[in-house]
Amino acid sequence: MESRNSRILYLENLTIAFGGLLAVNDFSLEIFQGDLVGLIGPNGAGKTTVFNLISGQYLPTRGKVWFDGREITGLLPDKITALGIARTFQNIRLFGDLSVLENVLVSFHVRTRSSFLSSMFSLPRFWQEEKQIREEASFLLEAVGLKDMASERARSLPYGQQRRLEIARALATHPKLLLLDEPAAGMNPQETQELMEFIQRIRRDFNLTIFLIEHDMKVVMGICERITVMDFGMKIAEGTPEEVRNDPRVIEAYLGVETR
Amino acid sequence: MMNWTTFFQQLMNGISVGSLYALLAIGYTLVYGILGLINFAHSDVFMLGTYFAFFLIGVFMLPWWLSVIIGMGLCALVGMTIERVAYRPLRNAPRISALITAVGVSFFIENLGLVTVGARPKGFPRPELMKNVYFIAGARIQGVTFWVPLFSIAILLVLFYLVYRTKMGMAMRAVSKDMETTRLMGVNVDRIILYTFALGSALAGIGGVLWACKYPQINPLMGTFPGWKAFTAAVVGGIGNVVGAMIGGFIIGLAEIMIVAFFPNLTGYRDAFVFALLIVFLLVKPSGVMGETLKEKV
């Protein structure tokens, strides 16, 4: 169905050069509120670089990034998160030595109102807020099935649970747009199935727009409404799963790579 | 106001000091290029070089040139020992841990020196060559101002040859570019690193001796400030870059002498200037004059 929703993300002719190499080349994309969009392409196509450009880790050489009608090109990552974009990382970047609960609590910091002073002197206002965010953090952990692991060191979690923690942590920043970088990596078929249901559930429950990078075609074809395909830093195809599946350019880019 | 003669004198002075900073800076830059470590203890090897020579000449009555050569060898040994004992166990640890260890090693050597030979400065026995006075272009130049840069530059040329024209040197440069890949290509990385430390330390040793020829009062803490100036030189020239270290050394040496020459009432602040310069470079152009800027991959 055609949505008349607002355009939440607009990538306008994004280009970034590392030395002489154009990692992303004149890449444009529109995503609308509530969409579930996939970004696929062979290794080294520039997918994570696109994410880094959106979330502010990289500054584009040319082009602009628009979020919710506002230009966010060149803003620092923490500001972009405050505006409503959250992400997970391809190589999990948890706060290893902190507990599972603390990892999620960190994300609430951007929204806390109590001041520096009230934390230093243990004033009641700080404790009230602390109670609130702990409740919400517990709720999020329950949503990803990690409630029992709350006091475990994040580093000690098995891989699959670490991935889920990363998602919980991202959700805790109250995003409007969620960027998931290979969320299914390293998961077995059952976990992947659960992940697919989970992604669709959180989109509904948290009113999210989701943009994900994936290599697992079952996930991509299964839940994405639209797919963008990249190769060598450029967009080579875009459309519904059906359209993309049958696009000769996509097949050529993936030549020799099996799709599950 | 300065006349031509004084200017020329100070210029020679600057080159003289600069060449010593260059010798010392190379040790810093080599180690940083390979291990990413700022070897705080390097300035103390510099100091040890003078004391080794001092004792070899004074106690064992060896001729000057022999003492210096043996001293260099001993310094190389000390450098390799430090690497093997203190730095190698931390090869895979966060860099800060290695830095803290380096500080510890430096303090250890300095205080061991204070304990064994005492804080009172001793007079270094200079060879006749250095004590002679020459008259060049109307300026009164001490032999040392003349011979030190000559020796230093000769050593620097030898070093240049070693680093850029030998297999060992190539291995060193390879390790500093990419340790893992070099290891995968069958190179014994540990041995290369030892060699690097030996080379840098030997240079520090001879640098120390030449320094003592110029400033004959030696004490266990003498390496501190020359060390920092040499490190600044390495950063200014481009940390990790050997030619950069050489150039940086001369820049710092000349700058230091010239500032003091033109503003004699600011002598006390001389050391502050060097640190200020270091900080400015770290902030503005950390890759130095010759270096390349690297971007971090996310």
Added chain:
Amino acid sequence: MSGAEKRDLLLTGLLLCLLMLGVWWAQTHLNAYLIRIFNTACIYVVAATAYNLVNGITGQFSLGPNGFMAIGGYTVALLMLPMTQKQEVYFLQPLMWPFNAFSFPPSLFLLALLLGGLLAALVAILIGVPTLRLRGDYLAIATFGFGEIIIVLANNFIPLTNGALGIKGIPEYTNLWWTVGWAFWTVFVLKNLVNSSFGRALKAIREDEVAAEAMGINLFRHKLLAFALSGFFAGVAGGLFVTLISTVSPTLFTFTMTFNLLIIIVLGGLGSLTGSTITAVLFAFLQEGLREVEAPHTIGSWTFPGIPGMRMVVFSVILVILMIFYRRGLFGRWELSWQEVLNLLHRGKKTHGKS
């Protein structure tokens, strides 16, 4: 506030009362030598826990706390030094304005300390703004450089600091009440901070800067705040120190002071305020104890000559061994909380009951 928080605050209040009782007892019963060591220990607690905030909690490696202590020390000295002393001490060059115009009475000692801390914090901000953007080892070098610059200034800016001669005759206002009091408040404030959302943000920065930033934490602002706060307490520690030993000179706050603080926080555990508190006290006693090693001893007819400087050799060996084998130090990142204390007591009661 929940029950647990109220209980913790109560227990902390109780601890404060106990400490005050302890100080009152110590003042009347302990000899001056021991009191001096305790004073030094508490000053180390203030400086070391603040240092740990930056290095251990936030993971930013600074090598310049000696500079901030110097700023605090000199500020307090200049404010508290009586006018007559100012004339006497500054005989090379007269003391510059405004310090030559007034002098604080004893009642304003607290204000002097606060001003010393504030000035140090301000300088920390000035230094932090450019340098906190640097990564790891470069930050260390830059902060080291600034520390050295401050010492050079202290040595050369004679109209202000009296140069290498230093300032003598500073009234000895510091006593156990001040040092223990400040040690308590420093640890209280820092503990609360570390356990708060802000503290979590700092730890996140330590764990993974990129991820922390992606979760909405402004790296620069948080690092700067931690750095400034650390500078404040370092300044206060410096102020307490100069009014303890009644002199100040550039040699007091050389890099060796930073080195001492470094050993303290590494031994205690980078990231554990509890650890730093304990090892700070330990270090103060160790310093004194090792002084014995440095003095000559006569046993019977044997005379062992003193080895001055042996202390530092021992300390540097300890540091190197720690870094190679016990990098986590004594306490790692573990923090003592009232909950832990109660658990320990409870467990103790249980085993006693059984036997």
